[in-house]
Amino acid sequence: MLTQSPTSSAIASRVSQVPHAALDQFGAVTGHAGLIATEFSYRKDEEIYGEDEPAEYVYQVISGAVRSYKLLSDGRRQIGAFHLPGDVFGLESGTVHRLAAEAIIDTTVRLVKRRSLEQAAGIDVKVARNLWTMTAGDLRHAEDHMLLLGRKTAMERVATFLLEMDRRLAVAGMMALPMCRRDIGDYLGLTLETVSRALSQLQSQGVLGFSGARQIVLRNRQRLHNMDA
Amino acid sequence: MLTQSPTSSAIASRVSQVPHAALDQFGAVTGHAGLIATEFSYRKDEEIYGEDEPAEYVYQVISGAVRSYKLLSDGRRQIGAFHLPGDVFGLESGTVHRLAAEAIIDTTVRLVKRRSLEQAAGIDVKVARNLWTMTAGDLRHAEDHMLLLGRKTAMERVATFLLEMDRRLAVAGMMALPMCRRDIGDYLGLTLETVSRALSQLQSQGVLGFSGARQIVLRNRQRLHNMDA
DNA sequence: CGTCGCTTTGATCTAAATCAAGTTGAGTGG
DNA sequence: CCACTCAACTTGATTTAGATCAAAGCGACG
Numbered sequence: 001m002l003t004q005s006p007t008s009s010a011i012a013s014r015v016s017q018v019p020h021a022a023l024d025q026f027g028a029v030t031g032h033a034g035l036i037a038t039e040f041s042y043r044k045d046e047e048i049y050g051e052d053e054p055a056e057y058v059y060q061v062i063s064g065a066v067r068s069y070k071l072l073s074d075g076r077r078q079i080g081a082f083h084l085p086g087d088v089f090g091l092e093s094g095t096v097h098r099l100a101a102e103a104i105i106d107t108t109v110r111l112v113k114r115r116s117l118e119q120a121a122g123i124d125v126k127v128a129r130n131l132w133t134m135t136a137g138d139l140r141h142a143e144d145h146m147l148l149l150g151r152k153t154a155m156e157r158v159a160t161f162l163l164e165m166d167r168r169l170a171v172a173g174m175m176a177l178p179m180c181r182r183d184i185g186d187y188l189g190l191t192l193e194t195v196s197r198a199l200s201q202l203q204s205q206g207v208l209g210f211s212g213a214r215q216i217v218l219r220n221r222q223r224l225h226n227m228d229a
Numbered sequence: 230m231l232t233q234s235p236t237s238s239a240i241a242s243r244v245s246q247v248p249h250a251a252l253d254q255f256g257a258v259t260g261h262a263g264l265i266a267t268e269f270s271y272r273k274d275e276e277i278y279g280e281d282e283p284a285e286y287v288y289q290v291i292s293g294a295v296r297s298y299k300l301l302s303d304g305r306r307q308i309g310a311f312h313l314p315g316d317v318f319g320l321e322s323g324t325v326h327r328l329a330a331e332a333i334i335d336t337t338v339r340l341v342k343r344r345s346l347e348q349a350a351g352i353d354v355k356v357a358r359n360l361w362t363m364t365a366g367d368l369r370h371a372e373d374h375m376l377l378l379g380r381k382t383a384m385e386r387v388a389t390f391l392l393e394m395d396r397r398l399a400v401a402g403m404m405a406l407p408m409c410r411r412d413i414g415d416y417l418g419l420t421l422e423t424v425s426r427a428l429s430q431l432q433s434q435g436v437l438g439f440s441g442a443r444q445i446v447l448r449n450r451q452r453l454h455n456m457d458a
Numbered sequence: 459c460g461t462c463g464c465t466t467t468g469a470t471c472t473a474a475a476t477c478a479a480g481t482t483g484a485g486t487g488g
Numbered sequence: 489c490c491a492c493t494c495a496a497c498t499t500g501a502t503t504t505a506g507a508t509c510a511a512a513g514c515g516a517c518g
Contacts, residue, residue: 070376072458078379080372093365098372121357128350128357135364136322142371143309143327147299149378150307150418154474181497189379191475196498212483213497229301383506410465420507425466441515442465459518466513476503486493 026060026088026110035120037110042103048090051100055092057111061085064107065178068099069186079187081141082179084168091134104178149189152229157188158198159227162208166218177214255289255317255339264349266339271332277319280329284321286340290314293336294407297328298415308416310370311408313397320363333407378418381458386417387427388456391437395447406443 039062042048048059051070059066066083080099083089090101092114121128148157161184165175177184181192188195199216202208207224209217218224268291271277277288280299288295295312309328312318319330321343350357377386390413394404406413410421417424428445431437436453438446447453 070372072376072380074458076380076458078376080375093362094369098369122354125351125354125357128354128361132357132361132364133322135361135368139364139368139371140323140327142368142375143299145375146309146371146378147301147307149375150415151301151305180495186379192497193476193499194474197474200498229303229305409463421465422467422508423506426506429466461516461518463516464514467511469508469510471506471508473505473507474503475505476501478501479499481498482496484493484495486491488489488491 035112035116037112039108039110041106041108044103044105046103048101048103048109049097051098052096053100054095055090055097055114057090058088058114058117059083059090059101059109059111060088062108062110064109065104066101066107066109067104067179067183067187068101070099077186078189079183080145081138082183082187084178088134091131091138093131093135104183154188154190154194155198155201155227156229157190158184158195158202159224160229161188162202162216162218163221163224163228166221170218173217174211175216175218177216181213264341264345266341268337268339270335270337273332273334275332277330277332277338278326280327281325282329283324284319284326284343286319287317287343287346288312288319288330288338288340289317291337291339293338294333295330295336295338296333296408296412296416297330299328306415307418308412309374310367311412311416313407317363320360320367322360322364333412383417383419383423384427384430384456385458386419387413387424387431388453389458390417391431391445391447392450392453392457395450399447402446403440404445404447406445410442 042064048066049055049057061083063085065085066087066089067079068081068083068089069077069079071077081089082104083101090097092098117127117131121131148160152160165177169175169177179187181195184190184195185192199208199210202224203210205223207218207220209219211217271293277295278284278286290312292314294314295316295318296308297310297312297318298306298308300306310318311333312330319326321327346356346360350360377389381389394406398404398406408416410424413419413424414421428437428439431453432439434452436447436449438448440446
């Protein structure tokens with residue numbers, strides 16, 4: 001299995017049957033049809049798939065973190081989403097990936113063939129409904145992000161980002177950001193310097209604390225909510 | 230029928246059976262199950278539905294034009310999409326509308342109950358597939374638009390907008406824009422003045438010609454493609 | 459044919475980008 | 489274990505694209 005496609009330089013690869021009564025979103029899709037899922041690993045900064053590449057697989061982050069992005073011809077980059085453990089990414093209704101995906105840090109994913117998911121959707125209405133719901137979830141995020149990119153100030157964008165990451169990856173009141181300032185900037189439509197200045201300002205206001213540049217504790221979520229417009 | 234929901238101030242309302250072999254996207258969904266569709270009209274600037282309102286209906290523009298948007302608490306607005314004749318809008322996988330919708334000019338829509346579509350999707354796999362495909366199309370647009378909002382210059386945004394509108398509503402090489410400069414600005418994440426200046430510059434460069442502020446002829450699509458980054 | 463909303467154009471301002479050093483700290487090799 | 493290295497981050501100085509403020513045009517409609 002997987003003789004070539006998920007790019008050459010994989011480190012680990014293990015085939016598994018998806019457990020039937022999986023509770024998470026991906027399981028909700030794969031569980032029903034008893035689809036075959038494979039694990040695969042990528043090193044930091046390794047490409048998972050490129051923009052406009054055939055969408056052969058659908059992915060779920062097991063551990064690590066992934067960025068999905070588009071590039072302009074001169075290298076300007078817009079990150080559309082970060083994918084964290086549990087998240088499904090790379091799901092397409094059409095035949096190709098609309099954004100590229102790269103591992104932000106060493107990352108392990110579970111993957112299933114898109115064709116087998118589509119087949120399952122043709123048999124089981126619940127699977128079809130789940131595919132739709134997952135795409136609708138991505139759309140919802142994109143709609144919120146358009147508002148941020150088109151109309152929020154730098155400080156509002158950073159506040160929104162912090163609350164999003166707090167919600168998605170805070171453990172014991174602390175977040176360990178997997179991505180660098182440039183990634184955050186390319187997600188928020190800002191430069192890395194502007195992101196850094198906003199974070200410094202929030203620290204000086206006592207809204208957050210650092211222990212290392214990527215370990216952040218939010219000390220005043222309400223203030224952040226007020227800033228996020 | 231429609232005793233209250235699609236907002237009170239409708240002008241015309243007509244019930245129709247959707248023709249079976251409809252060729253367009255909406256027809257592809259409604260045709261299969263013989264769903265009941267109703268026509269409804271809205272006056273310029275009339276609200277069709279509000280953000281976070283229950284998503285009771287799915288709409289298709291018959292004539293006119295619609296803007297879908299989100300607002301920040303202080304009134305800043307991001308238009309996520311313009312809907313032109315033939316376009317389906319207001320389709321949600323969840324229970325509420327994530328964006329508000331308003332008629333840009335006097336507009337007639339066809340609408341069907343969301344619940345009946347969902348029901349049809351549970352019976353006919355093709356309907357389910359079409360719902361997914363339509364949402365995926367909206368997602369694709371949103372992903373492209375995030376790149377525009379996060380990373381393109383003002384001139385690149387306006388060039389992209391003109392090419393989009395040219396593709397979607399040009400008749401005999403001319404486009405009649407239904408929306409004002411402020412709407413265009415709120416779609417592109419710019420002010421109306423910046424949009425106006427970009428259009429004037431394109432005119433002075435001979436890339437386009439006006440006959441009235443909203444009647445535009447593109448004279449050099451290749452130059453626009455080069456500008457759109 | 460006057461009015462009012464829309465658009466254009468000009469002058470000025472400013473938030474964020476760019477340019478430019480330093481600083482920090484995680485990982486490496488001695 | 490320590491010192492070195494280099495990428496990541498912070499901070500400062502300056503620039504600039506686009507926003508804001510301000511006035512005319514213009515054109516559609518009553």
